[in-house]
Amino acid sequence: MLIAEDEPSIVLSLEFLLQGAGYEVTTARDGTAALRMAESTRPDLIVLDIMLPLLDGFEVCRQIRANALLGHTRILMLTARGHQRAVEKSLTLGADAYMTKPFSTRELVLIINELLSSPAA
Amino acid sequence: MLTGATIVLVSFAYVGLLFAIAYYGDKRADAGRSIIANPYIYVLSLAVYCTSWTFYGSVGRAATSGIGFLPIYLGPTLMAALWWYVMLKIIRISKANRITSIADFIASRYGKSQMLGGLVTIILVIGIVPYISLQLKAISTSFSIILKYPEVVMPDKAGAALFLGDNTFYIAMLLAAFTILFGTRHLDATERHEGLVAAIAFESVVKLLAFIAVGLFVTFGMYNGFGDIFTRAAEVPQLYALLMLGDASGSYTTWASFTFLSMMAIMFLPRQFQVTVVENVNERHLNKAIWLFPLYLFAINIFVLPIALGGLMHFQGGSVDADTFVLTLPIAQQQPILALFVFIGGLSAATGMVIVETIALSTMVCNDLIMPVLLRLKALRLNEKIDLSGLFLAIRRGAIVFILVLGYLYFYFAGEAYALVSIGLISFSAVAQFAPAIIGGIFWKSGTRTGAICGLSAGFLVWLYTLLLPSFAKSGWLPITFLSEGIFGLDLLRPQQLFGLSGLDDISHCLFWSMLANIGCYVGISLLQKPSAAEHSQANLFVDALKQSSTSGSRFWRGIASVDDLVALLGRFLGPKRAREAFTLYARSRGEKTIKALVADADLVHYTESLLAGAIGSASARAMVASVVDEEPLGIDEVMTIIDEASQVLAYSRQLEQKSHELEAATNELRDANHRLQELDRLKDDFISTVTHELRTPLTSIRAFSEILSDNPQLDTGQREKFLGIIIKESERLTRLINQVLDLSKIESGNAEWHSSEIDMREVLDDSVTAVSQLFSEQNIALETSAPSVVPPIVADRDRLMQVMLNLLSNAAKFCERQDGRVIVRLTQEQDALRIDVIDNGIGISPGDQEVIFDKFRQVGDTLTQKPMGSGLGLAITREIISHFGGKLWVTSSPGAGSTFSFTLPLRSGSKFQVPSSRSK
Amino acid sequence: MIRSGVTGQRLAALFLLGCLLFNYPLLSLFTGRGEIFGIPVLYAYVFAAWALFIGLMALAVEKRGD
Structure with missing residues (x-):
């Protein structure tokens, strides 16, 4: 499981939550690092912030979807802006789910569990 | 040999030919293929101006006064130059209003006045009938002379029996018949006679050719060209005098008044009005006529003086009347064919004039004199008759016969008397009386009906008294003492020296007094009066005839x-x-x-x-x-309103054009404004979106850790402390952000509070550096300051300036090199301002971004995907504060070479902060 | 009719010129004795001026629109 997020305190909270749920977690602080990590660790799921330095979340999402090796990887997009177009864009790019900040921690864990239990598309 | 039978036969054959031409012309007109629809026929028809007075009379006049006959033809030549303005206007007005005669024209102009129409008709009948009789005389005389061929015998001056015993009467009746046949075949709405015009044009060709033939014969047959005639004439003293203009100043006056009279005659003689205006097919024809018609006059006059001189030298002793030279010279030279041709030419000149003049006069007599009276006579019950067209034709035909009989009677009784010989100019003088009413009428809106009636009447009475009655006296019909002693024996009223005016010839004398009375009454009375509604509307239709594309009188009518x-x-x-x-x-x-x-x-x-x-x-x-x-009568106010509206239409359309330009400009402005608004809207969206992001980020952490703390009570104290610390820090960040947004909006809306006082900028600098020293040392950034030892105090809000400095310093720290960061703060004094530079050695800012960084939330990059560093409001607030104090904030930088943020604060001058009210805070 | 303002003005100017040509005092210059090709000066002048005037009018009317 990969967390791609640049805000340190949010990373900290996500790490704590997901590790507590029993997942193995790696983190990336910018877009290129996120891609690199995804390729090397082939995570089952990426929690992907849209506003990442260097390479934004949309681009990361697109490249992951273009990579056959990462076909099984679920993507959960996190957005801080309520933009409807950001939501639509992330879904058309192949994200599996999205959540708007600030999110409910319980809901986040539930969605992640659900995503990982359903078969890959 | 030229027998009477031959002459009569040829004459009838010629009239028959005219008849055929006229018949053919009418046929073609009915078929819609007019033969007169070209400018040359038009010009030839205008030459109806040249009557037998020209054909025979010019030579006669030249024989007594040299070139004194010429003004009669120079006047029309000059006038032709003005036709472009005057005649065109008259033609347009007449066509638009279906005007069929000069009486109609004047009556129509002055509010469709029946009285004016009648007055004009009476003046014309009195003025023109003698002129017609002059033509009858010419035909009669020339006929008598040519009958005596090869002898040259002047006609018997003893009167023949009246009517049936007189050839002239038969001539008059023949002319009446011809006129009736072609002038009144039917009652037409336009009163145009194409066939007749064709015949008249043909006659003009004949009379010109005949005259030139005589001229050539005399000049080159009897003599050896112009030079020969003049040289021989110069040998005779009396003849030589004819070659010079009289040296008395009076003769120049005569010359000028004849010129003026003929200028008016060419337009206002009934026959000229008929052919120029009523029979005009296309107003373009006037263009050619402007120079071709004078050319015709030129051609028909070039041999006048040679013939006169030739005649005077040939028939010495005055046994032969100079008026007959044109005919008697060929007879004396035994030239029967030429003589016959000349006779036909003279016949053409006379008949053309009589026919057209009679038609014009009969139209007026019928429409403006008889019908108005008949229609008023209730006893006749004309109002109840179903079809009056037959009655109309009968009246017209009656009028034609009546006029020709009048002409014949005048000829019979005047005979050789003075009254007939000089009648041409007397008629011209009568016709000239219409000039003020017509020319004034088409160029001057204020001329009124009463003014026109009074002017015409006055001018006509003066003409009657100073010209016509004296001519009667000279003919012996009035006591000759009328001339020498005046009426009632009053010296001042002697008709040809009115009020003692002497030294003028009788024509100029009459012209002066009649015009004075005419114009004086017309203008004077018109100016004293307010015109009626009908007069006003007609005045506008006439005067503005060339301005309106279509003259419509219907605008002035209202009713059921x-x-x-x-x-x-x-x-x-x-x-x-x-x-x-x-x-x-x-x-x-x-x-x-x-x-x-x-x-x-x-x-x-x-x-x-x-x-x-x-x-x-x-x-x-x-x-x-x-x-x-x-009908609902229109008041003068309403007519004025309609006219005003019409004249305003032009102004409106000009205004409209201007307005549409303005509108276009406004549209462009609006489009630009809309663009700006859209841009602002987009900026606002971005702003809100950014603020949202900025608020959500700390909130996310706060919520997440709060939930974690709430869901995990078993957490150890260390973790607990750490998470709580994060919550507190993020809450502070949130608070700071909210404060900044509020701050900025307060400053922007002008609601911010400013506490201004005199401050030393050095102190502010030191305090700010002290405040950030902790932060800088944590990040290992070296901070240097440089400032002069003394700077003048400035008036500003100390806290705000601190805010500016802290903003710039933290900004510098943020973008500084991670290692070996260095920031320099420098204070300098400029001419009337203090300048502060904050210099870092960071990554720098690209030129394209240097301006936008001062915009709210405008950090470098795309706002949708890139995370702003810090709130993005700091520089925007800083700029607002600096500009509030009248200063300037800017950045100089290049990528990789660090940035320098600089601002100035003015030392004095009327900045807002010096306002006392803001000081009291 | 094509109403060219220039033509109208030319004709009006010609009218004024004609008034000058055919009136005192210009006429008085030619009333004395003297001949041109055997033709008295007054007669020659009036007809020459007349022909010139007609020619100018023809020029003004026919040459339009320049």
């Missing part, structure tokens, strides 16, 4: 009418069949199939009136139309 009444009315004058045809035509032009579908609106009433006007004159037509429709 029925189509049936209008058809019936028109039918009474034109005949029911022609009336229905006219209305059907009108209906078709309106896109209706039948007359029944027509609505009797103002246009239809106007159409009816103009058709009627063509037949019975505008004044009578007006009266007739008014009798069948229920």
Whole structure:
């Protein structure tokens, strides 16, 4: 499981939550690092912030979807802006789910569990 | 040999030829292929100006006064140059209003006045009938002379028996018949006679050729060219005098007044008005006429003096009347063919004039004199008659016969008397009386009906008294003492030295006094009066004739009418069949199939009136139309309003054009404004979106850790402390952000509070550096300051300036090199401002971004995907504060070479912070 | 009719010129004795001026629109 997020305190909270749920977690602080990590660790799921330095979340999402090796990887997009177009864009790019900040921690864990239990598309 | 039978036969053959030409012309006109629709025929028809007075009389006049005959032809030549303005206007007005005579024109101009039409007609009949009799005399004399061929014998001066025993009477009746045949075959709405015009044009060719033939014969046959004639004449002292203009100043006056008279005559003689205006097919023809008609006059005059001199030298002793030289010279030279040709030429000149003049006069006598009276006589019950067109034709024909009989009688009684010989100029003088009313009428709106009536009457009476009556006296019909002693024996009233005026010839004398009276009354009375509504509307139609594309009189009519009444009315004058045809035509032009579908609106009433006007004159037509429709009289105010509206249309359209330009400009501005608004809207969206992001980020952490703390009570104290610390820090960040947003909006909206005082900028600098020293040392950034030892105090809000400094310093720290960061703060004094530079050695800012970084939330990059560093509001707030104090904030930087943020604060000068009220805070 | 303002003005100017040509005092210059090709000066002058005037009018009317 990969967390791609640049805000340190949010990373900290996500790490704590997901590790507590029993997942193995790696983190990336910018877009290129996120891609690199995804390729090397082939995570089952990426929690992907849209506003990442260097390479934004949309681009990361697109490249992951273009990579056959990462076909099984679920993507959960996190957005801080309520933009409807950001939501639509992330879904058309192949994200599996999205959540708007600030999110409910319980809901986040539930969605992640659900995503990982359903078969890959 | 030239026998009487031959002459009569040739004459009749010639008249028959004219008849054939006229018949053919009418046929072609009916078939729609006019033979007169070209400018050359038009010019030739204008040459009806040259009557037998020209053909025979010019030579006679030249024999007594040298070139004194020429002003009669120079005047029209000069006038032709002004036709471009004057005649064109008259033609347009006449066509638009279906004017058929000069009386109609004047009556129509002055409010369709029947009285004016009648007055003009009376003046014309009195002035022109003698002129017609002059033509009869010419025909009669030339006929008698040529009958005596090869002898040259002057006709017997003893009177023949009246009427039936007199050749002249038969000539007059023949002319009447010819005139009736072609002038009044039917009652026409336009009163145009194409066949007649063709015949007149042909006659003009004949008389010109005949005259030139005589001229060539005399000049080159009898003598050896011009030089020979003049040289031989110069040997005779009396003849030589003819070659010079009299040296008395009077002769120049005579010359000038003759020129003026003929200028007026060429336009206002009834026959000239008839051929120039009424018979005009196309106003373009006037263009050619402007120079071709003078050329005709030039050609017909070039041999006048040689013939006169030749005659005087040939017939010495005065046994032969100079008026007959044109004919008697060929006879004396035994040239029968030439003599006959000349006779036919003279016949052409005389008949052409008589026919056209009579038609014009009869139209006026019928429309403006007889019909108005008949229609008023209730006893005749004309109003109830169904079809008046027959009656009309009868009246016209009667009028033609009547005029020619009058002309004959005048000829019979005047005979050789002075009254006949000088009648040409006397007629011209009568006609000149119309000049003020017509020329004033088409160029001057204020001329009124009463003014025109008084002017015409006064001018006519003066003419009567100073010219016509004296000519009667000279003929022995009035006691000659009338001339020498004046009326009632009053010296001052001697008709040809009125009020003692002497030294002028009788024509110039009459011209002066009649014009003085005429113009004086016309202008004076017109200016004293307010015109009526009808006069006003007509004045505008006439004066503005060239401005309006279509002259419509219907604008000035309001009332209720029925189509049936209008058809019936028109039918009474034109005949029911022609009336229905006219209305059907009108209906078709309106896109209706039948007359029944027509609505009797103002246009239809106007159409009816103009058709009627063509037949019975505008004044009578007006009266007739008014009798069948229920009219609402328009007040002068309403007419003025309509006219004002019309003249404003032009101004409006100009304004409209201007407005549309303005509108276009406004549209462009609006489009730009819209663009700006859209841009602002987009900026606002971005702003809100950014603020949202900025608020959500700390909130996310706060919520997440709060939930974690709440869900995990078992957490150890260390973790607990750490998470709580994060929550507190993020809450502070949130608070700071909210404060900044509020701050910025307060400053922008002008609601911020400013506490201004005199401050030392050095202190502010030191305090700010102290405040950030902790932060800088944590990040290992070196901070240096440099400032002069003393700077002048400035007036500003100390806290705000601190805010600016802290902002710039933290900004610098943020973008500084991670290692070896260095920031320099420098204070310097400029001429009237303090300048502060904050210099870092960070990554720098690209030129394109240097301006946008001061915008709210405008950090470098795309706002949708890139995370702003910090709130993004700091620089925006800083700039607002600096500009509030009258200073300037800017950045100089290049990527990789660090940035320098600089701002200035003015030392004095009227900045906002010096306002006392803000000080009191 | 094509109403060219220039033509109208030319004709009006010609009218004024004609008034000058055919009036005192210009006429008085030619009233004395003297001949041109055997033709008295007054007669020659009036007809020459007349022909010139007609020619100028023809020029003004026919040469339009320049």
